[in-house]
Amino acid sequence: MRHMILAALCIWSCILTVTPLLTxxxxxxxxxxxxxRFTSRFTYQYAYFVKFTKDECNxxxxxxxxxxxLKxxxxxxxxxxxxxxxxxxxxxxxxxxxxxxxxFVIHAEYRLLDPNFNSPITRLLSHQPTAGCAIFFSWDSPCVSKCLLHKGNYNIIDKLRTVNxxxxxxxxxxxxxFWQDKERPKEEVWASWRSLDQYIGLMRCDANNCIHCFINGVQEDRCYNDKSYERLLMG
Known part of the structure; x- marks a missing residue:
């Protein structure tokens, strides 16, 4: 019995420590x-979801x-x-x-997840080729007041859970x-971001420079602070 428990704990710890494929x-x-190729002309809030096969990810x-x-x-x-x-x-x-x-305004990331079980993202993933990894990008960070509001009608985490x-x-x-979230207490924004990161890894990107917003559960302040982020991009 003891060996079975140890084996189960080993399997569980291995699952928890799997390194995500996407860097x-x-x-x-x-x-x-x-x-x-596709979005450089957009100067307003937009979002995209893109999938790649397991082989492409590997x-x-x-x-x-x-x-x-993407050809x-x-x-x-x-x-x-x-x-x-x-x-x-x-x-x-x-x-x-x-x-x-x-x-009100419906944000782009929400539109890609609506309606439940038949959203544009759901339809994309239902077609071949099968997705091995995926990137969900939004011009603005998901807003705290709607997109990340716990049990809110526009909560994108709840929406993501309906995606097969x-x-x-x-x-x-x-x-x-998102500019309105800059006017909120930082702790409130980080708490909402953490809830998203626990379901789908959160990054901030500018062109080909990206950083994780959380590393082993610890928030990366440069993800929020624009000046720190700009210094990071400048090297």
Missing amino acids: EEQVGRANNLINQ RGLTYEVLQEA GEDAVKIYDKVSNYGIYEGQRMVVSSYLEQEK ALPVDRVFAFGKV
Whole structure:
């Protein structure tokens, strides 16, 4: 019995210490290529979700791998759809802008996850090829007041839980901190980010430079502080 318990603990600890396939460098390369080819003309809040096969992930998402994987995506259609507040659905990626309503704004990352069980992301993952890893990127960090509000109607963590076939190796990356959250207490923002990171690894990216917002559960302050982040990018 003692051996069975020890074996179970070993298996559990191994699961907990599995290193995610996606690294800062890999996410940075993917984000940089996608920005250069598809999203560089967007100067407002947008989001994309892109999938790669297990083989592509294992090969390190080099530029050659990325170019081959995304060769079927149409830059013109992406721009036309997103600039007209639509949602682009391609072979490997889905892209959305925000959408203004009469009294509020629906953020781009939420639109890619709605409706439950039949969202653009769900539909993308239901088609071949099977996803081995995935990157979810948003121009702005998910807002505390809606996208990360516990039990809120627009909580993207709850939405992500409804997505079938979401790969274990997955990252949520953002370009800059949402301006309204800059006016909130830092502790409140970090607590919301931590809840997201516990479900999908959180990074901040600028072109091909990305950093983890949490390392072994410890927050990386440069992920929030713009000046520290800028110094990091400058080397």
